[in-house]
Amino acid sequence: MVLADLGGRISHAIQQMTNATVIDEKVLNDCLNEITRALLSSDVQFQLVRDMQKNIKAIVNLDELAAGHNKRRIIQQAIFNELCKMLDPGKPSFTPKKGKPSIVMFVGLQGSGKTTTCTKYAHYHQKKGWKPALVCSDTFRAGAFDQLKQNATKARIPFYGSYTESDPVKIAVEGVETFKKEYCDLIIVDTSGRHKQEAALFEEMRQVSEATNPDLVIFVMDGSMGQAAFDQAQAFKLSVPVGAVIITKMDGHAKGGGALSAVAATKSPVIFMGTGEHMDEFEVFDVKPFVSRLLGMGDWTGLMDKLQDAVPEDQQTDLVEKFMGGNFTLRTMYELYQSILNMGPLSQVFSMMPGYREQMIPKGQEKESQAKIKRCMTIMDSMTNQELDSTNPKLMNESRILRIARGSGRQVKEVMEMMEEYKKLAKNMKSVIPNKGNKNLLSQNMNAQQMSRVLPPQMLKQIGGMGGLQSLMKQMSSAKDSMGMFGGKAEKTRKKKT
Numbered sequence: 288m289v290l291a292d293l294g295g296r297i298s299h300a301i302q303q304m305t306n307a308t309v310i311d312e313k314v315l316n317d318c319l320n321e322i323t324r325a326l327l328s329s330d331v332q333f334q335l336v337r338d339m340q341k342n343i344k345a346i347v348n349l350d351e352l353a354a355g356h357n358k359r360r361i362i363q364q365a366i367f368n369e370l371c372k373m374l375d376p377g378k379p380s381f382t383p384k385k386g387k388p389s390i391v392m393f394v395g396l397q398g399s400g401k402t403t404t405c406t407k408y409a410h411y412h413q414k415k416g417w418k419p420a421l422v423c424s425d426t427f428r429a430g431a432f433d434q435l436k437q438n439a440t441k442a443r444i445p446f447y448g449s450y451t452e453s454d455p456v457k458i459a460v461e462g463v464e465t466f467k468k469e470y471c472d473l474i475i476v477d478t479s480g481r482h483k484q485e486a487a488l489f490e491e492m493r494q495v496s497e498a499t500n501p502d503l504v505i506f507v508m509d510g511s512m513g514q515a516a517f518d519q520a521q522a523f524k525l526s527v528p529v530g531a532v533i534i535t536k537m538d539g540h541a542k543g544g545g546a547l548s549a550v551a552a553t554k555s556p557v558i559f560m561g562t563g564e565h566m567d568e569f570e571v572f573d574v575k576p577f578v579s580r581l582l583g584m585g586d587w588t589g590l591m592d593k594l595q596d597a598v599p600e601d602q603q604t605d606l607v608e609k610f611m612g613g614n615f616t617l618r619t620m621y622e623l624y625q626s627i628l629n630m631g632p633l634s635q636v637f638s639m640m641p642g643y644r645e646q647m648i649p650k651g652q653e654k655e656s657q658a659k660i661k662r663c664m665t666i667m668d669s670m671t672n673q674e675l676d677s678t679n680p681k682l683m684n685e686s687r688i689l690r691i692a693r694g695s696g697r698q699v700k701e702v703m704e705m706m707e708e709y710k711k712l713a714k715n716m717k718s719v720i721p722n723k724g725n726k727n728l729l730s731q732n733m734n735a736q737q738m739s740r741v742l743p744p745q746m747l748k749q750i751g752g753m754g755g756l757q758s759l760m761k762q763m764s765s766a767k768d769s770m771g772m773f774g775g776k777a778e779k780t781r782k783k784k785t
C-alpha cells in the first residue's frame with residue numbers, strides 16, 4: 288500500500304469511529320483493527336503494530352473515562368501520539384554546525400538514491416550558507432564517479448574522486464583531507480552500494496568509516512522498501528554507527544512502513560526525505576507534521592516555512608505593498624514568478640495543505656507549467672527597465688514586442704500571450720484588494736473565485752482548476768481548527784532550522 292493510501296485508510300478508520308453514535312469497545316476495536324490492517328499492508332513490522340495497538344488500548348480505557356470526557360478526541364490524540372512515537376527514537380541525531388568541519392558518510396544499498404541524496408543534502412546546506420563538498424568513494428559501480436561529478440557540477444559543489452584508484456578507503460581519506468584544507472564545513476562521503484546486503488559491502492563500509500571517522504553516518508533507504516526494511520536497516524546499523532536515516536522516493540510508491548521500521552531498527556531519527564529526482568525535492572523530516580500529513584491534516588508549519596523561504600522576510604511587505612498599491616507591473620509579476628519557482632515543485636507545496644491528494648497535480652503537467660513560467664521570465668529578461676516598471680500597457684508597441692521576441696529567442700506569439708496574461712493578472716489583482724489599509728492578504732478571507740483570479744493560470748491549472756481550488760480551500764478552512772490538537776499548527780515559537 289502506498290503512503291497516500293495508508294494515510295487515507297487511517298483517516299477513514301478514525302472518521303468511521305467519529306461517525307458512530309456511541310463509542311464503545313466494539314467501535315474502538317473496529318477502528319484499531321482497521322488501522323492495524325492498514326499499517327501491516329504498508330509493511331510496518333508486525334511487532335511495532337502490535338505494540339501500538341496495545342499502547343492505545345492502555346491509554347484509552349473506555350470504562351475509566353469519566354462521563355463528559357470527549358472520547359473521540361482522546362482516541363484520535365492517542366492514535367496520533369502513537370504514530371509519532373513510532374517515528375521518534377527519543378534522541379536527536381548529531382547536527383553538524385556551520386563553520387565547523389563535519390564529516391558525514393552516506394551508506395545504503397545500490398539504487399537506494401544515495402548519490403542523488405548526497406547532492407541534495409549538500410545543496411540544501413549550501414543554500415543556507417554552508418561550504419559543502421562531496422567525496423565519491425564508490426569504486427564498485429562503473430559510472431558512480433561520473434554521476435556524482437555531474438550532480439556536483441550542476442549544483443556548483445566541489446567534489447573529489449578518481450577514475451584510476453580502486454581503493455575506496457584511500458579515496459575517502461584523500462578527499463576528506465583535501466576538503467579539510469579548503470575549510471569546507473560539510474564533507475560528505477558517498478560510499479558504494481551492492482544490490483544485496485553482502486559481507487564485502489559491509490566490510491568496505493566499516494573500513495571507510497574507521498579511516499575517515501565520520502561525525503555522522505546516514506543510512507539512505509528507498510521508501511518503497513517492503514517488509515525487508517527492518518532487517519536491512521538493522522544490518523547496516525550492526526556494521527557502522529548509523530546515526531540518522533534519510534528515506535527517498537517518498538513521491539512514488541512509497542510505503543510509510545519503511546520509515547517506521549528503519550527508525551525502530553536503527554534507533555535513529557529520519558532527518559530528511561526525498562520527494563523526487565530533482566535537487567530541490569528534498570524536505571526536512573519533522574515527525575508531527577509528517578504524521579499530520581499522513582492523516583490528511585496538512586502541514587501548516589512546513590507550508591509557512593516554504594512561503595517564508597520563497598520570499599525573504601524583508602521583502603514580504605514590499606511585495607504585498609506592490610499588490611496593494613495597484614502597481615502591479617511586469618516587474619512585480621516577475622518577482623511573483625520567481626517566488627513560485629523558489630518554492631520548488633508545486634506538488635510539494637500543496638502536499639502540505641490539508642486534504643491534498645497527490646493525484647491533484649499530475650507530474651507531467653507540473654513540469655510543463657514550470658517550464659512556461661521560466662519561458663515568461665526569459666521574455667521579461669529581455670525587457671528594459673522602463674518596460675518592466677510601466678503600468679501603461681500601451682507602451683508595449685509592435686516594435687518593442689518584436690525586439691523582445693528577438694532578444695529572448697521566443698516567438699512573437701509567446702510575448703503577446705505573456706502580455707495578455709499580465710494584463711489579466713494586473714486587472715484581477717486590483718479587483719480582489721478591497722481594503723487598501725489592510726496589508727494582510729490572507730486575513731481578507733478571499734473566496735475561491737477571488738483567489739482563482741490572482742493565481743497565475745498555470746498554477747490554477749495544476750491545482751485542478753476552479754473545482755480543485757474550491758475543494759482545497761474548503762478543506763483548508765475546515766481542517767484549520769483541528770490542527771492545534773495534532774501539532775501541525777504553525778507554532779509561533781517554532782524552532783529555527785539551521
Ligand SMILES: Nc1nc2c(ncn2[C@@H]2O[C@H](COP(=O)(O)OP(=O)(O)OP(=O)(O)O)[C@@H](O)[C@H]2O)c(=O)[nH]1
Nearest residue numbers: 397398399400401402403480535536561562563564
Ligand atoms: N522519484 C524519486 N527518485 C529518486 C529519489 N532519489 C533518488 N531517485 C532516483 O533513484 C535512482 C537511483 O539513485 P542513485 O542516487 O543513483 O542511487 P545510489 O544509491 O547512489 O546507487 P549506487 O551509487 O549504485 O549505490 C536514480 O534514478 C535517482 O534519480 C527520490 O526521492 N524520488
